[in-house]
Amino acid sequence: xxxxxxxxxxxxxxxxxxxxxxxxxxxxxxxxxxxxxxxxxxxxxxxxxxxxxxxxxxxxxxxxxxxxxxxxxxxxxxxxxxxxxxxxxxxxxxxxxxxxxxxxxxxxxxxxxxxxxxxxxxxxxxxxxxxxxxxxxxxxxxxxxxxxxxxxxxxxxxxxxxxxxxxxxxxxxxxxxxxxxxxxxxxxxxxxxxxxxxxxxxxxxxxxxxxxxxxxxxxxxxxxxxxxxxxxxxxxxxxxxxxxxxxxxxxxxxxxxxxxxxxxxxxxxxxxxxxxxxxxxxxxxxxxxxxxxxxxxxxxxxxxxxxxxxxxxxxxxxxxxxxxxxxxxxxxxxxxxxxxxxx
Amino acid sequence: xxxxxxxxxxxxxxxxxxxxxxxxxxxxxxxxxxxxxxxxxxxxxxxxxxxxxxxxxxxxxxxxxxxxxxxxxxxxxxxxxxxxxxxxxxxxxxxxxxxxxxxxxxxxxxxxxxxxxxxxxxxxxxxxxxxxxxxxxxxxxxxxxxxxxxxxxxxxxxxxxxxxxxxxx
Numbered sequence: 482x483x484x485x486x487x488x489x490x491x492x493x494x495x496x497x498x499x500x501x502x503x504x505x506x507x508x509x510x511x512x513x514x515x516x517x518x519x520x521x522x523x524x525x526x527x528x529x530x531x532x533x534x535x536x537x538x539x540x541x542x543x544x545x546x547x548x549x550x551x552x553x554x555x556x557x558x559x560x561x562x563x564x565x566x567x568x569x570x571x572x573x574x575x576x577x578x579x580x581x582x583x584x585x586x587x588x589x590x591x592x593x594x595x596x597x598x599x600x601x602x603x604x605x606x607x608x609x610x611x612x613x614x615x616x617x618x619x620x621x622x623x624x625x626x627x628x629x630x631x632x633x634x635x636x637x638x639x640x641x642x643x644x645x646x647x648x649x650x651x652x653x654x655x656x657x658x659x660x661x662x663x664x665x666x667x668x669x670x671x672x673x674x675x676x677x678x679x680x681x682x683x684x685x686x687x688x689x690x691x692x693x694x695x696x697x698x699x700x701x702x703x704x705x706x707x708x709x710x711x712x713x714x715x716x717x718x719x720x721x722x723x724x725x726x727x728x729x730x731x732x733x734x735x736x737x738x739x740x741x742x743x744x745x746x747x748x749x750x751x752x753x754x755x756x757x758x759x760x761x762x763x764x765x766x767x768x769x770x771x772x773x774x775x776x777x778x779x780x781x782x783x784x785x786x787x788x789x790x791x792x793x794x795x796x797x798x799x800x801x802x803x804x805x806x807x808x809x810x811x812x813x814x815x816x817x818x819x820x821x822x823x824x
Numbered sequence: 825x826x827x828x829x830x831x832x833x834x835x836x837x838x839x840x841x842x843x844x845x846x847x848x849x850x851x852x853x854x855x856x857x858x859x860x861x862x863x864x865x866x867x868x869x870x871x872x873x874x875x876x877x878x879x880x881x882x883x884x885x886x887x888x889x890x891x892x893x894x895x896x897x898x899x900x901x902x903x904x905x906x907x908x909x910x911x912x913x914x915x916x917x918x919x920x921x922x923x924x925x926x927x928x929x930x931x932x933x934x935x936x937x938x939x940x941x942x943x944x945x946x947x948x949x950x951x952x953x954x955x956x957x958x959x960x961x962x963x964x965x966x967x968x969x970x971x972x973x974x975x976x977x978x979x980x981x982x983x984x985x986x987x988x989x990x991x992x993x
Contacts, residue, residue, distance in 0.1 A: 558853075599949060602876040609884025613856070616888070620849060620895055628895060635892045639885060659949055 562618020619711035630710030647809035665745035735778035
């Protein structure tokens with residue numbers, strides 16, 4: 482690989498990293514504004530016009546708060562927990578295709594950091610690693626509530642990972658490839674996977690809610706039972722990392738859902754727009770379309786949070802094991818039979 | 825090649841830490857790192873699928889369950905069984921004998937010729953799938969029966985016998 486190529490990759494990584502951080506930052510603002518809208522309030526409106534500087538103020542507050550490590554905690558692991566949470570949240574975006582190849586100054590640049598041929602499995606692996614951040618942090622705090630939160634997070638993630646994997650298997654039967662870049666290309670011209678896999682998409686969506694610990698599945702931090710859940714003992718930016726990781730996870734899982742099911746960067750009238758805008762701005766417009774879809778999903782996450790109350794813990798497990806897994810297996814069987822008879 | 829030796833060193837280093845760590849939770853965390861170095865080994869050998877499956881299944885699921893169980897058990901000095909001196913001596917002696925046997929067997933056996941893969945891309949998903957479902961279809965299916973029987977056994981162990989009289993309090 483020549484030096485210029487490595488430079489382009491680095492720039493791309495930096496841009497995606499920056500975008501996910503900014504999106505996560507403004508998700509906190511959006512969450513509060515949307516909550517205010519649903520509850521007929523005003524929401525944050527003091528910092529800047531419409532409270533638009535609120536995330537910056539929150540960030541500064543987080544950094545300036547006192548750093549507390551409890552006496553009986555395991556100091557090293559106490560720091561490793563939130564670091565691992567934010568790390569796993571950030572590395573998943575590497576395989577997501579953000580658009581078609583862009584031509585800038587005669588150079589073709591793919592808008593995807595790396596197109597490994599096991600892309601879906603990579604995302605799946607990173608997601609399954611994400612639970613360690615919560616578990617290690619919860620255990621290292623040496624607090625019963627934290628430990629209970631961590632244990633809940635572990636069992637919840639493992640249970641919902643299974644149905645998530647099974648729903649992906651049905652998708653793979655349709656696409657025939659594990660590479661996210663190819664899956665995005667295949668959906669060109671209204672061949673969006675959600676049309677072929679509606680049940681698979683709903684299963685994946687529910688599991689994505691559970692994997693990101695969002696309401697109605699936010700049992701690990703259920704404050705009515707567990708004080709604050711796994712981050713009870715955390716303060717300052719370490720708490721900030723946990724909260725931030727949740728928003729980045731939300732952004733990444735929205736991007737994954739858009740890529741896998743909702744046509745990625747494809748949109749109706751794409752070929753016409755590409756001819757009109759040329760090879761530089763056309764793909765960038767595709768990126769904007771994808772970004773818009775991702776934002777819609779983030780809105781959906783928030784909409785659900787302020788609409789549906791939290792599950793009880795046994796209901797959560799029943800839903801995961803007795804409803805979603807059989808449904809996912811039935812979906813695989815039906816998909817396989819249909820594909821066999823159509824070919 | 826130097827990458828291989830570095831990663832191999834890390835694997836051995838972390839596995840020694842697994843058995844020497846005082847706290848069981850730390851030892852599981854070192855085990856996670858050991859498995860991570862295995863993933864890197866697979867990637868070095870161009871076996872992407874095995875690498876990612878090792879990552880998901882071992883690091884992402886099995887060790888989470890290990891950690892989960894360990895966090896629930898209260899392991900500390902008071903609950904640790906006291907081992908008599910003779911048992912410790914026997915353990916050291918047995919391990920020493922095992923080491924002698926291993927070293928001598930390694931010394932006697934000549935270095936095997938390195939296996940040259942006919943297809944260097946064998947580890948990619950497509951090739952691996954073709955091999956598994958053509959050449960090795962029967963062993964593959966039989967191993968799935970093994971997993972099924974393990975699952976049935978686990979369910980059987982977990983469900984309580986309804987005929988068993990309830991414990992009186």
